[in-house]
Amino acid sequence: MxxxxxxxxxxxxxxxxxxxxxxxxxxxxxxxxxxxxxxxxxxFRYYIEIFTDMEFLIAIVRTIIISVVPVVICTVTVLLAMYVILLYLPGLDKYMQILTMIPYSIQGVILSIGVLSLYANAPMPLSNRFVMLTGTYCIIILPYIYRGIKNCMTTINAKNLIESAQILGASKAYAFISIIIPNILSGIKVSLMLSMAIIFGDFVVVNIIGGNYYQTVQIYLYRALFRSGQLSSAIIVVLFLITMALSAGVYAYKKPHHDQEEI
Structure with missing residues (x-):
């Protein structure tokens, strides 16, 4: 051996x-x-400078918001679509896979310029920069969210689980919410963290669509590069700590549930 x-x-x-x-x-x-x-x-004056700068603190809050909202919207949408396809329209699964592969072939610059030129003069709320950013990020992270959920549902054989639950008297919706989603929760978390990391570190899309209208921490970091190398390094360290804290929070939430399942 x-x-x-x-x-x-x-x-x-x-x-x-x-x-x-x-x-x-x-x-x-x-x-x-x-x-x-x-x-x-x-x-430590560079750390004092950034933490006393309201523009930096607001940029962090904006970055967290724009990282969470598209992920939540995309995850809920994909779960609802997978529910319908799994139980009622299984023939649409192949078209769903093709649809979710399209964002891989679209460059972020092309997508953001296309969205901006299409909706810049549209009526509210479509012309709102936050709405445009949210929609654009939903398109970008769609393949990652879909693939993570799809793989988990295939692994646990979701259709058979729902059929077994129906035999025991449960409805399709109850079985999907109470049985399928808890069993694929770990895969959903991985997809969420990956998608949030992609949005959190994005500069191209938010710079083209958001710009001065919605300044995130990546735009703040880009402008700090022209001011001081030490200042930009301090911002990078703070961003690393924020990312590590978010990851640790997800891990700390996951571990008690995992230990409880083992017991």
Whole structure:
């Protein structure tokens, strides 16, 4: 029997490399200047500057909102579509797969320019920049949301579970909400985190559609690059901590439920 290759050294090496990057970014953000091998002087004034800047705090709130709203809308829409296709119109499944693959072939620049030129002069609320951003991001993250939910439903054989629940007297809607969704919740969470990360780190789409109308933290970071390298490094560290906190929150929410299921 052949032994499986040990992948731990490779994983540890990658983790060390990633941690080193963020560590050096943090060190650079607290340096007064770094022109030699070692930095000269330490200061936290760049962190004080960004946390006392209301524009930065508002940009963070806007980024979180625009990262959550499209994900929630897209997830609910896909779940409803999968419910109808699974139970009533299974023949539309192949067309649904083709439809969700289309966003892969559309560049973000082309999509955002097309949306802006189409809805910029449209009546409210279609011409609202937040509405345009929400719709655009729903299109971008659609493949990731759909594929994550589809794979989970295929894994648990959702149709057979619903039929078994119907034999026991449950309705289709009750079986889908109370049995299917809890069983695919882990896959939904992974899709949500991936989609939120894509939106959270986006600059191209929000810069073209939002611009000065809806300034997110990525636009704030882009403008900070022209002011100070230490300031932009401090912003990157803060964004990393926010992302890590969100991921830790999802993990902390998932672990008690996982432990309870094992018991």
């Amino acid at each position: 052949t032994e499986k290759p040990n992948s731990k050294p490779i994983i540890l090496l990658i983790c060390f490399y990633l941690i080193l990057l963020i560590l050096m970014t943090f060190i650079y953000s607290i340096c007064m200047e770094w022109r030699d091998i070692l930095p000269h002087g330490l200061t």
